[in-house]
């Protein structure tokens with residue numbers, strides 16, 4: 395296999411070559427997986443992407459193709475039949491699927507890998523999780539994450555329309571989710587609710603394994619502008635009774651599970667999807683602008699310096715984002731012994747959580763970059779790109795999901811700014827810390843009468859609360 399010349403079947407690839415890819419992060423084995431995957435994208439995933447987009451079709455066929463290469467269990471330990479690969483390999487795979495194949499599949503794969511991470515984190519003594527992890531590729535078992543709550547929007551860590559209670563031999567779980575990628579098509583779901591015996595503290599969350607026949611999904615309701623194959627509709631787990639071993643990790647493990655697995659894996663992999671879409675659009679721009687000729691001036695579109703500037707800036711911006719993404723993946727590999735899940739036999743081991751503030755930046759940057767690159771590549775290719783034939787407008791619609799997916803880019807830049815200036819506690823995920831400065835400032839504006847009315851109301855409320 396040559397790593398100098400990127401091949402597309404028997405021919406040289408028509409887009410940007412390996413000279414602009416961060417190949418230096420990859421091992422020899424990972425480069426082989428990559429070449430094989432590019433070929434699978436060429437023959438299968440890319441064709442199916444068009445079908446998925448046109449008909450809002452879940453990319454099951456693409457998952458079957460990925461499973462045939464062992465990629466659903468990419469970072470599942472070898473003892474469970476997986477490939478035992480690491481975070482860098484995972485980034486390469488998600489990016490390649492988005493770039494050369496199908497962005498909707500890349501998003502479904504992002505959620506599948508997120509669900510796998512939550513399961514592997516606590517699989518050690520759990521037969522139900524071990525069974526699923528050992529059959530991912532053989533039985534093409536697609537997993538996903540169902541977190542977002544209709545009442546709290548993109549604050550997916552705050553599930554108010556959910557709950558769970560202990561039964562004699564298991565649990566009764568209720569979950570209302572406003573968005574779930576692969577919803578109604580996945581075979582297993584990682585779901586988060588408030589814990590059994592919930593006493594009003596929304597940081598007390600528990601994680602569940604729910605199976606396909608235990609959910610009601612609004613399959614027909616998905617009408618997204620892009621990512622049309624990802625089928626991210628509403629979902630209901632309607633007071634379903636499940637056995638004891640379907641609790642993932644101990645009771646109350648939700649916040650830790652978020653910080654150590656769901657957040658890091660989602661932030662990293664979704665960034666790879668956005669980077670992959672950006673590179674995919676630059677690839678198409680190269681192919682189109684080098685072939686389209688203006689007869690009057692005898693120049694191709696790529697001969698105009700403006701177009702060269704567009705492409706140069708798009709590559710530089712996207713590669714800055716890819717360096718952040720792969721750099722963080724490498725850092726996670728170093729912290730976890732190359733994604734060795736056995737370290738989590740110790741329930742206190744949460745090395746990835748230390749890099750959460752770095753990972754927020756990665757998702758912000760990747761989503762911002764693809765937002766800009768998608769516009770510029772449309773401009774570079776002109777009106778032809780506005781039509782479906784070139785494949786650009788589909789990627790542009792897919793790209794716009796990056797900014798709005800939770801944690802949204804508005805929320806992320808505020809997390810980073812607040813955290814940097816005021817420390818972690820200031821983020822106040824669960825709306826529990828009191829801003830005394832704001833209270834003092836508002837009270838300062840009140841007349842004596844207004845202060846007295848407020849004091850009376852507060853005394854009455856305090857009295858009621860104390861009863």
Ligand SMILES: Cc1cc2nc3c(=O)[nH]c(=O)nc-3n(C[C@H](O)[C@H](O)[C@H](O)COP(=O)(O)OP(=O)(O)OC[C@H]3O[C@@H](n4cnc5c(N)ncnc54)[C@H](O)[C@@H]3O)c2cc1C
Nearest residue numbers: 539540541542547548573574575621626795799800802804
């Ligand atoms: C393609 C796609 C796939 C998805 N897949 C999944 C999935 O698999 N699982 C899942 O659980 N969810 C999923 N989601 C849901 C996603 O993560 C968000 O929950 C959803 O996009 C929120 O939409 P909303 O309209 O409720 O936004 P809102 O939360 O209402 O946001 C509206 C605006 O308010 C801003 N805003 C919100 N909070 C703040 C704040 N604190 N400070 C400043 N501004 C703020 C936002 O940034 C945004 O600009 C998916 C979404 C998309 C688009």
